[in-house]
Each structure stands twice: as structure tokens, then as C-alpha cells.
Amino acid sequence: MTDPFNCMPKICEGGVFAILTFLIQYRQMETITLESQLFQYLITGVTVGSTYAIVAIGFNIIYGVTEIINFAQGEFVMLGGLIMVSFHVALGLPLILAFLATVTLVTLVGMLLDRLAIRPIRRPSVLTLIIATIAASIIIKGAAMLIWGKDFFDLPAFSGRNPITVLGAVIQPQYLWVIGFLIIIVVILTIFFNKTIIGKAMSACADNADAASLAGINVKRMILLSFALSAGIGAVAGITVTPISLMEYDRGAMLAVKGFGAAVLGGLGSFPGAVIGGLIIGTIESFGTGLIHSGYKDAFALIVLMVVLFIKPSGLLGSVEISKFKRF
Amino acid sequence: MLRIAKLPIAVFTVLIIIFPWVAREISAISHYTDIMVFAGIYCLITIGLSLLMGYAGQISIGHAAFFGIGAYVSAILTVRYGLNPWPCMLIGMIVTAVVAILVGTPSLKLKGHYLAMATLAFGVIIYIIFNEEVEWTGGPDGMPGIPGLSLFGFEFDSVVRYFYLVWGFVFAAFIFTINVIQSGTGRALRAIHASEPAASAMGVDISRFKIMVFVYSAILASLAGSLYAHYLNFINPSTFDLFFSIKLLIMIALGGMHNIWGAIIGAGLITFLSYEWLYYFEELEVVVYGAILLIVTIFLPHGLVGVPGIIRSWFRS
Numbered sequence A: 001m002t003d004p005f006n007c008m009p010k011i012c013e014g015g016v017f018a019i020l021t022f023l024i025q026y027r028q029m030e031t032i033t034l035e036s037q038l039f040q041y042l043i044t045g046v047t048v049g050s051t052y053a054i055v056a057i058g059f060n061i062i063y064g065v066t067e068i069i070n071f072a073q074g075e076f077v078m079l080g081g082l083i084m085v086s087f088h089v090a091l092g093l094p095l096i097l098a099f100l101a102t103v104t105l106v107t108l109v110g111m112l113l114d115r116l117a118i119r120p121i122r123r124p125s126v127l128t129l130i131i132a133t134i135a136a137s138i139i140i141k142g143a144a145m146l147i148w149g150k151d152f153f154d155l156p157a158f159s160g161r162n163p164i165t166v167l168g169a170v171i172q173p174q175y176l177w178v179i180g181f182l183i184i185i186v187v188i189l190t191i192f193f194n195k196t197i198i199g200k201a202m203s204a205c206a207d208n209a210d211a212a213s214l215a216g217i218n219v220k221r222m223i224l225l226s227f228a229l230s231a232g233i234g235a236v237a238g239i240t241v242t243p244i245s246l247m248e249y250d251r252g253a254m255l256a257v258k259g260f261g262a263a264v265l266g267g268l269g270s271f272p273g274a275v276i277g278g279l280i281i282g283t284i285e286s287f288g289t290g291l292i293h294s295g296y297k298d299a300f301a302l303i304v305l306m307v308v309l310f311i312k313p314s315g316l317l318g319s320v321e322i323s324k325f326k327r328f
Numbered sequence B: 001m002l003r004i005a006k007l008p009i010a011v012f013t014v015l016i017i018i019f020p021w022v023a024r025e026i027s028a029i030s031h032y033t034d035i036m037v038f039a040g041i042y043c044l045i046t047i048g049l050s051l052l053m054g055y056a057g058q059i060s061i062g063h064a065a066f067f068g069i070g071a072y073v074s075a076i077l078t079v080r081y082g083l084n085p086w087p088c089m090l091i092g093m094i095v096t097a098v099v100a101i102l103v104g105t106p107s108l109k110l111k112g113h114y115l116a117m118a119t120l121a122f123g124v125i126i127y128i129i130f131n132e133e134v135e136w137t138g139g140p141d142g143m144p145g146i147p148g149l150s151l152f153g154f155e156f157d158s159v160v161r162y163f164y165l166v167w168g169f170v171f172a173a174f175i176f177t178i179n180v181i182q183s184g185t186g187r188a189l190r191a192i193h194a195s196e197p198a199a200s201a202m203g204v205d206i207s208r209f210k211i212m213v214f215v216y217s218a219i220l221a222s223l224a225g226s227l228y229a230h231y232l233n234f235i236n237p238s239t240f241d242l243f244f245s246i247k248l249l250i251m252i253a254l255g256g257m258h259n260i261w262g263a264i265i266g267a268g269l270i271t272f273l274s275y276e277w278l279y280y281f282e283e284l285e286v287v288v289y290g291a292i293l294l295i296v297t298i299f300l301p302h303g304l305v306g307v308p309g310i311i312r313s314w315f316r317s
Helices: A014-029 A034-066 A073-090 A095-118 A126-148 A173-195 A197-207 A209-214 A219-245 A249-266 A271-292 A294-311 A320-325 B006-025 B032-055 B063-081 B085-107 B112-132 B159-182 B184-194 B196-201 B206-232 B242-255 B260-275 B282-299 B304-316
Strands: A164-166 A169-171
Touching: A034 A073, A034 A169, A034 A173, A034 A197, A034 A219, A034 A249, A034 A271, A073 A095, A073 A126, A073 A219, A073 A249, A095 A126, A095 A219, A095 B282, A126 A249, A126 B112, A126 B242, A126 B282, A169 A173, A173 A197, A173 A219, A173 A271, A197 A209, A197 A219, A209 A219, A249 A271, A249 A294, A249 B112, A271 A294, A294 B085, A294 B112, B006 B032, B006 B159, B032 B063, B032 B159, B032 B184, B032 B206, B032 B242, B032 B260, B063 B085, B063 B112, B063 B206, B063 B242, B085 B112, B085 B206, B112 B242, B159 B184, B159 B206, B159 B260, B184 B196, B184 B206, B196 B206, B242 B260, B242 B282, B242 B304, B260 B304
Parallel strands: none
Antiparallel strands: A164 A169
């Protein structure tokens, strides 16, 4: 049997591994203190965690408006990375142009997802919506495999690969890009949801879709917009992380689960929660991989997810009322 | 839906009994008996899952883990310790039941998306353990040399013999499950599916019933895993990955998860699809699965067993 949903840690997967290789190289040149090594894990964790945070924000945007958990969320990240590789490396488009084209294309995929998989369902229940987004995720993944094959793809780092050394830790410039884009996304979304009419309308749908509809807000359009927005920022995460951890067609599922873990840890629906959750999960993963067992890299985030679900499903910043009143 | 007609069961039993004889005569489908062994193994899992998801309304995207635990307990005990396969199968089911209780008790307090993600995470963690605990499981390379089954000197060494063994188990599980559905337990489960507060108000011990069904479906998956391991004589972790859990979901969604027959039809069709017909699609396989799942979800919410009902309502209107 084939295993297209293979979640096995691969040799070149993850920034964590890349940094371990770096560490080994550097160890030969200079001795590394325990402190610098721990600092290194922290930096790597925050970088990886920023990606999870962006995925978690994507979950929250769609969940806020529709109460749907989009299991295909990770596929947007994967598509972002791979489409960027095609535009920037294969077609040779300049960085900024390729970036914009990629985000636009993935945003369209997100809109198609809503129109083709979510909206046609006549009597949506939690179960059918879960199944529909899972179906969409394997279709996207299968299509990606047909287009790009099963290889890993690399992307040139935005500003070179000369590492900066801070307190004995190696920081790749790309790390700063990943963290920077998280900050940009958070700032833009905060302004969007609090200052613009459309953003406020979306927040209104999140509070009460029926009341929003009575107030003249086109809920269907808001749902479409939420998928578009969530796909777009997913693409940004994919584009920025690919130079660090490479990208291949079946990365999506794992990113989705970890991003969901981040969203739940922070409190589903809470944007600050998503950021905190993502950074915590990334850091735990980085320290766990470095100090405990590298083979269990992917398990740490999942264990955190299960523990949070079992002990405090409302998360760190989520309100208990929301988790009670929401329709499931 | 409460009463399950006896005639289809009788017809189905006869069809299964004569299947190997018919298949042997027609060379084009002579290897179908082999595929039917796998179909039977998957049926065991989907029968339990149908009870859990269709009747009790509790989603699980982690049953590949229970399937895997059954297979690995059987494999490890027979290969590494040389024990007789039958008690190993039983030990596998006990281990699975314990794991299912440990995971199910906190998980089944969750609902909807949370339950789906908790079971999914559990499944992936078990999958990672299968890959990483190389001393026990052989890691990604898998475990060869798992012995076949025999009972009182009778070897289940041919495809046809194993076919009858597996389908005997399926038949037993099917009858038992039907009895559960038609008993007070079945009514309690459907009450939970319809409305938990209402069921609780009527004195149904919700969490106990949910866990019972979860454990029952896990035990069936474990039995299926053991049968799989002893049939193939080889297992490796990739069989028990997330995609297998999703395939199980496709099976019961395609057949119709609100009906126990749906479990059998879905498992049968998807098995033939993946072992035989999808062969021609090669790389497209995953896309085809996704398309099937999406089309069924949108157009056939009750799966294939709901099709006669749709046709009937067409004729009426």
C-alpha cells in the first residue's frame, strides 16, 4: 500500500535538522557552551513556531466566521512553498513579483475550496464539514504530487544564507524573515478586524451570523473572504519557511495538525492565543528534538495538543463561554 | 433502521460462502478471493467504526492506530517470543482495549472538531512510535517472518482457507453488532447521537456508552490487525498511517455510516478500488479518493445505501 499521508520525519525535513547540522559543523571550529546551545534551540523554536502561529491564525479566521475547522489549512502552506518555487526558481520571476503571484494563486485556491467543497453541502453538520475539508486536503495534496512530484524543493533565502552569530547561536537571516512576516500579519490583521468595515463585518459574523445577516452583512461573502484570507496568509507562511526547511507535497497534514495544536493551546478563536500557542509549540518541539529524541520530532506538538484537549480544551486565552456556546 | 431484515443477511452469507468457488472457475477474477480477504479484514474495522460514527455519532480519525497495535502485538509476541498466535491475538485485543480506555475516556468528553483532532493526533503519535521503537517494531523496515495461523493441526495456509476464517470473524462481528444495535444499547447510542442532553435526561449514562462503543470498535480493529499480520506474514508502519484512518473514513462515508450494511459495502468497494481498479490511475489514486469522499459528502450524505431511498423519492415526486 502506498502511504501518501506519510508523516515520518524525513532526513532533510525541518529547520531543526538543518540547525543540528550547523551545530555539528560549528562544534568542530569552536566549543559550544550549554547556554548557547539552549539559546540556539530557542531561536529555532521561535522560528518554527512562527510558522505554526500563522497556520493557527488561518484556522482562527475561518473558525471565527464559520465554526469550521479547515483540515486543509496546511495544504495552503505547502502550496505557497511549491508555487513560489515554480515562479521564482523555475520561471525566474523576481522575488517580490513571485511572492505576490503565489499569494494571489493560493488565495484563489482557498476561495475555490469554499465554493466547491463547503458551500455545496446542503445540510452541513460538524461531521460532514470535517469530512469535506479532509477530502479537499487530500485532493490538493494529490494534485500537488502530480504537479511537483515527490521531491523536496529548495528556495533561495530572501537575503542570503550567511548566518549571524548571536551569543554563540547561529541565526540564519531567513529566520528573521519568518518572524518578521508573523509580526506583519498580526499587525495587518489587527488593523483589518478593528478598523475596516469589512473586517468588522467579519467579526460580526463570528459573534453571531444570524444577527450579522439581519444587519445586512452578506454572510456567504464573508465566509468566502475568510477562506481567501486564511489561504493567503498560509501561502505567506509557506513561502517564508521553504528556504529553511524545504518543501514537499505531503507536508500539509502535519502542519495543519501542529497549527491546530497551536490554535487550541492559545484558545481557539483567539488571535493573541494563536501567536503564543504557536511559539510555545515550536519551542517545545525544538527543545524536545534537541534534548530528548530527534525521532519523535513530530510527536511533541501532538502530545501537547492531546494534553491541552484533555485538560483545558478552552486553551490559555480562549473563553470557556465560547467553547460552550459554539454550536458543537 | 432498528430492525435489520434477515433475508439480506442470509443472501449475503450464501454469496460469501460460494464466492471462492465461483472466483476459482473464472480466471479473470480468480485473484479476487485474495482481495476479498483484505476486504473482510477492513470490514471488521468498519463494522465497529460504523457503530461508533454512524450510530453513536462520535468521530474517530485514529483507528489505524488500533489496527496497528493489534498487528504489532501479534507480530512482536509471535516473532520475538515464539508464542502461539491465538493467545497473542487475544493479548493484542486486551492491550488495545486498555489503550482505547485510556485514550477514549478523556477524548470522548470532547466533541466535533476537538474529538476529530484528538483521535487524529493519537493515531499519528502511535504511527511515530511504530517507526521509532526500532528494537521492538523493526522501525520503517517492518517485521518479516510472522507465522501463519493454524487451529488443532488445521493450517490456514491457503487463500481460500484464510478467506473463510476472516469472513467467519466478520460474520460473528456483524451478528453481534446487529444485536447491539437492536438492543437497549443501540437505542441509547442513537439517543446520544440525536441529542446528548436529552439522552442524559432520560437516564442514559452517556460517557459509559460512548467509551463502550469506542473500545468495542478498537477491539475489532485490533482483531483485524492481527489477522492482517498473520495473513501477510509481514507488516511495516506505513500500513498504519494517517491516510489509512482517512481511508476507513472514506469506506464508511461511501457505504453510508448510518447503516451497518454501509460498512460492508464501503469496505468492499474501497478495497477493490485500492487493490485492483485504481491500479490504472497510479499517481492519481489520492485525488480519486478525495474526489469520491467529496462527492459522497455533497451528493450522497447517506452513502450508497441511501441511493435506493433517493430513487424511491424521485419516483414519488
